[in-house]
Amino acid sequence: MMTFQSLAEIAALADTLPAVDEGARAAALARQNSLTKPPGSLGRLEDLAIFMAGWRGTDRPRIAKAQAVIFAGNHGVCAQGVNPYPQDVTKQMVANFEAGGASINQLCRVNGAELSVVALDLDHPTADFTQGPAMTEAETLDAMNRGAAAVDPTADVLILGEMGIGNSTIAAALASALFGATPADWVGPGTGSDDAGIRRKVAAIEAGLRLHGGKDAMTTLASLGGREQAAICGAVLAARAARIPVILDGFICTAAAATLYAAEPRLLDHCLVGHASAEPGHRRLLAAIGKTAVVEFDMRLGEGSGAALALGILRAALECHNGMATFGEAGVSEA
Template identity: 65%
Template sequence: MTNFDQDAADAAQVRQDNLTKPQGSLGRLEELAIFMAGWRGTSRPVMDHAQAIVFAGNHGVVARGITPFPAAVTEAMVRNFRNDGAAINQICTVAGAELQVVALDLDRPTADFTAGPAMTEAEVRQAMAIGADAVDPAADVVMLGEMGIGNSTVAAALAASVLGGRAEDWVGPGTGAQGAMLQAKIAAVAEGLALHVPRTAVETLAAFGGREQAAICGAILKARDLRIPVMLDGFICCAAAAVLTRDDPQALDHCMIGHVSAEPGHRQLIAALGKQPILSLDMRLGEGSGAGVALLVLRAALACHNGMATFAEAGIG
């Protein structure tokens, strides 16, 4: 399955090769412009409308004592997003992205995945539909982020389920788990992996959660249908996205990874997905913040691609 327009990408490459610079001298900026050209189906892609979506959900596994913050913080942070008080608000302002916050049943956490499935398959599909509906068909790029106390534990379980390995290979401190709390987090993921052996993307999300991860998956699939490139954020966002490769190894071909997080599992997750992050800034905040900063780089790539003169236009050579 592909919607990539190779002719548009080839035409963008020709333009890059004729701009007033040594060929290849803008490095990844050239690659990003060509990537955008192929997915948008034009040799001169623009980013007139950048949409940022932050999905929020709560998780029953928090009851296992795997995070230093209570689940109530999720709702408090959603209010902060809506009041323009978070990092992602400031980053979206400077990156020229329209922020949308989608909270999914915060008063109804998913079940504890160490005791049974986190969600029913019907709940997964409902959350995926909410994610799909959030995507604006007029967007030129969609940036995805998340918020949910406990969701780095869910992310570790998702990554281990899809890509293999032990719980301790994927579990990191998240919002600050250390010592006994970090060991409880590892134990919870190990118990979940022993209990659940899902085979499909929906089964995986049902087993471990959460609603925001399912919504991210729904948004990614909808963006693919619309040929809208997606900018993924950190470990939690990428672990959710990785679930889709269980059904289709090419499911994330239209996705970019904004940055490599300081969360330990993110680097190996990116390597497993065969992608290269745009930035490495030791960020680990989530909420789409690293992806938002990467949008600035993408804007620079398209500005150079569309605005620079060719050698012929500049009368050089």
């Protein structure tokens, strides 16, 4: 099992973790160009199949097991009035996930993913980042290691999501600290903040940046992030070690993983972004990390819902890639 001993070691992992298998990728591209269709006519479905081939190390990749994990955490910055809901809702939603009653349960069921939920010390929120660092290095590493431990090394693809009252503020704080622009450029309504709530979010992030701005990426994660953000980073890295492609969810999940991108861009090479969230900061963040979402459905629920929806598209891409006949097999003349 992959474990992390120091935040300072994270960026250097890009030199030792597996890279894309260029041979498998080239073979998948050659297959795509031999299938009974004009080359490129299936658009991004072709790109997704080739992406999967490169990371799974085979020209005919399949998804026998899709794993979905939701990480849940609570945040001390909620003391600043950044969310209209109490933090008890995080625990209540975890129970709803476990009972099968949430949107993510239905999307995982219909798209063939095995869902698990990892609750991260919900009775002990992180510290309020307007007053000091949200987490110590030890707390950050513990959450990262718990995230890594949640990854099934036999999975063919990993879907990541999150739950945590206040974590849209965390996402905006991380994005602003790591990629610039003002907090107001990143902040959105989250779970339904009104104008006054959005102003409180902006003020809290501005205070956090005054205390914690200018730090390296992983120290920024500890200073401004939460346990679920750190766990997502750990899971992303553990998946890379096992050559498992990752589908990230919306703004909050992407902002967590973008910490790794800020540390070393290659660390997200095996990641797709499932959807473009309606949260206003997400498209700005996708541009910053050079990713294009698989779908755009104006969703902003979180909890992995957009990533689970994208899994259906990914499965469709592989069905076409593996199931279509080549020109030679079908007896169809090539132009």
